[in-house]
Amino acid sequence: MTVNTWIVVAGDPAIATLIETARALGGDVTAAVVGTRATAETVAAGGVDKVLWFGEPGDAPVEAFGTAVADAVAAAPGVVLGAGGPGERVLLGAAAARLQAPVLTGASAVTAEGDTIVISRSIFGGIAEESLTVTGPVVLVLEGGPVPAATGTAPIEDVAVTPLGVVIVETSVSDVAQVDLGAAPRVVGIGRGLKAQADLALVEALADATKAEVACSRPVAEGLDWLGKDRYIGVSGAHISPDLYVAIGISGQLQHMVGVRGAKTIVAINTDANAPVFKDADYGLVGDLYELVPALTAALK
Ligand SMILES: Cc1cc2nc3c(=O)[nH]c(=O)nc-3n(C[C@H](O)[C@H](O)[C@H](O)COP(=O)(O)OP(=O)(O)OC[C@H]3O[C@@H](n4cnc5c(N)ncnc54)[C@H](O)[C@@H]3O)c2cc1C
Incomplete structure (x- = not known):
C-alpha cells in the first residue's frame, strides 16, 4: 500500500x-x-x-x-x-x-x-x-x-481563496537584537563560573578574537539575566552545531550539553577537574577562567 x-x-x-x-x-x-x-x-x-x-x-x-x-x-x-x-x-x-x-x-x-x-x-x-x-x-x-x-x-x-476577514494593520520591528546561535560557526558560552556581569567583557573579548557569538547556560540568562534568553543553550534553549564551542565556567549538566551535541569541537574551561563538561570536551583546560580567558584571548590575537 x-x-x-x-x-x-x-x-x-x-x-x-x-x-x-x-x-x-x-x-x-x-x-x-x-x-x-x-x-x-x-x-x-x-x-x-x-x-x-x-x-x-x-x-x-x-x-x-x-x-x-x-x-x-x-x-x-x-x-x-x-x-x-x-x-x-x-x-x-x-x-x-x-x-x-x-x-x-x-x-x-x-x-x-x-x-x-x-x-x-x-x-x-x-x-x-x-x-x-x-x-x-x-x-x-x-x-x-x-x-x-x-x-x-x-x-x-x-487555488482561489477568500482569506478569512483578518488583516494586519501594523507591523513594528522589535529593537531588541536577536541572535541566531544556530547559524554561528563559533560560539563561546559562559556559565555561573563568572562572578559578575561586568566580567562578561572578558568573554566578549575572547569571542571577538575568535569571531564567535557569545552564549550562556540557562541560569546566566534566566535568573541572573546577564544575557538575553535568545543566548542560552540547552534542552529548553538553543541547539547549536558550530565548528567550535568553548564552554567557560559551565559545569556541563545534561540539560546544557544536549544543546551542543552538534558541535564539532568542544573546548571546556573549568576550575573543577571533575566537572561533567570535561566528559564531552575534546580539549579541557583545568583552571581559573579569570586567568585562562585573557591569556587565550591574547594568544589568539
Ligand atoms: C527542566 C530543566 C531544564 C533546563 N534547561 C537548561 C538549558 O536549556 N540550558 C542550561 O544551560 N541549563 C538548563 N537547566 C539547568 C541545568 O540543569 C544546570 O543547572 C545549568 O546548566 C548549570 O549552569 P552552569 O553550568 O552555568 O552553572 P553551575 O552548574 O553552577 O556551574 C558553574 C561551573 O563553573 C565552574 N567555575 C566556578 N568558578 C570558576 C572559575 N573562576 N573559572 C572556571 N570555572 C569556574 C564550577 O566549577 C562549575 O562547574 C535546566 C534545568 C532543568 C531542571
Missing part, C-alpha cells in the same frame, strides 16, 4: 527533507503553498508531484488561509508534513483539526508498513527515542531541511 502525502509550506521553501520523507512513503506528494509565486515554483521544481498555490498572504496573516488549506487536505487525507515554522504550525493545526488527526512534533523518521505509519522521534531533549504507530491521517512536524535542488517541474494549480 502507498501513502499519499501533503507537504504544507508557509513562505520558506526549505523542505528538501520533507520531500525525501514523502517520496519514501511511495504515494503521490502534493504541496500546499501559501507564499509567493517564486516559492510555489521552487517547491514545484523540488520533486513533488503537484503544487496547490493558495497565493500570497499580502496584508492577511497566514491564519487567514487555514480553512482553505484544511479543505484541500481533507479532500484527499493522508500524511501531512510540515516544517516547524510559525506559519506552517498554524496551517498544520487547521489541517489536523479538520482531519480529526493527531499532530506529532519532532519526528525524525517516518515509514509506512502496510496501512500503518511508523514514526520515530527523540524525546527528553534528545536523550531518548520513541517509536509510534498511527493508522489513518496524521499531521507531522519535522525538520524541513534545505531548499530542494531543482529536479523537475510539477504543475502548479492556483
Whole structure:
C-alpha cells in the first residue's frame, strides 16, 4: 500500500527533507503553498508531484488561509508534513483539526508498513527515542531541511481563496537584537563560573578574537539575566552545531550539553577537574577562567 502525502509550506521553501520523507512513503506528494509565486515554483521544481498555490498572504496573516488549506487536505487525507515554522504550525493545526488527526512534533523518521505509519522521534531533549504507530491521517512536524535542488517541474494549480476577514494593520520591528546561535560557526558560552556581569567583557573579548557569538547556560540568562534568553543553550534553549564551542565556567549538566551535541569541537574551561563538561570536551583546560580567558584571548590575537 502507498501513502499519499501533503507537504504544507508557509513562505520558506526549505523542505528538501520533507520531500525525501514523502517520496519514501511511495504515494503521490502534493504541496500546499501559501507564499509567493517564486516559492510555489521552487517547491514545484523540488520533486513533488503537484503544487496547490493558495497565493500570497499580502496584508492577511497566514491564519487567514487555514480553512482553505484544511479543505484541500481533507479532500484527499493522508500524511501531512510540515516544517516547524510559525506559519506552517498554524496551517498544520487547521489541517489536523479538520482531519480529526493527531499532530506529532519532532519526528525524525517516518515509514509506512502496510496501512500503518511508523514514526520515530527523540524525546527528553534528545536523550531518548520513541517509536509510534498511527493508522489513518496524521499531521507531522519535522525538520524541513534545505531548499530542494531543482529536479523537475510539477504543475502548479492556483487555488482561489477568500482569506478569512483578518488583516494586519501594523507591523513594528522589535529593537531588541536577536541572535541566531544556530547559524554561528563559533560560539563561546559562559556559565555561573563568572562572578559578575561586568566580567562578561572578558568573554566578549575572547569571542571577538575568535569571531564567535557569545552564549550562556540557562541560569546566566534566566535568573541572573546577564544575557538575553535568545543566548542560552540547552534542552529548553538553543541547539547549536558550530565548528567550535568553548564552554567557560559551565559545569556541563545534561540539560546544557544536549544543546551542543552538534558541535564539532568542544573546548571546556573549568576550575573543577571533575566537572561533567570535561566528559564531552575534546580539549579541557583545568583552571581559573579569570586567568585562562585573557591569556587565550591574547594568544589568539
Ligand atoms: C527542566 C530543566 C531544564 C533546563 N534547561 C537548561 C538549558 O536549556 N540550558 C542550561 O544551560 N541549563 C538548563 N537547566 C539547568 C541545568 O540543569 C544546570 O543547572 C545549568 O546548566 C548549570 O549552569 P552552569 O553550568 O552555568 O552553572 P553551575 O552548574 O553552577 O556551574 C558553574 C561551573 O563553573 C565552574 N567555575 C566556578 N568558578 C570558576 C572559575 N573562576 N573559572 C572556571 N570555572 C569556574 C564550577 O566549577 C562549575 O562547574 C535546566 C534545568 C532543568 C531542571
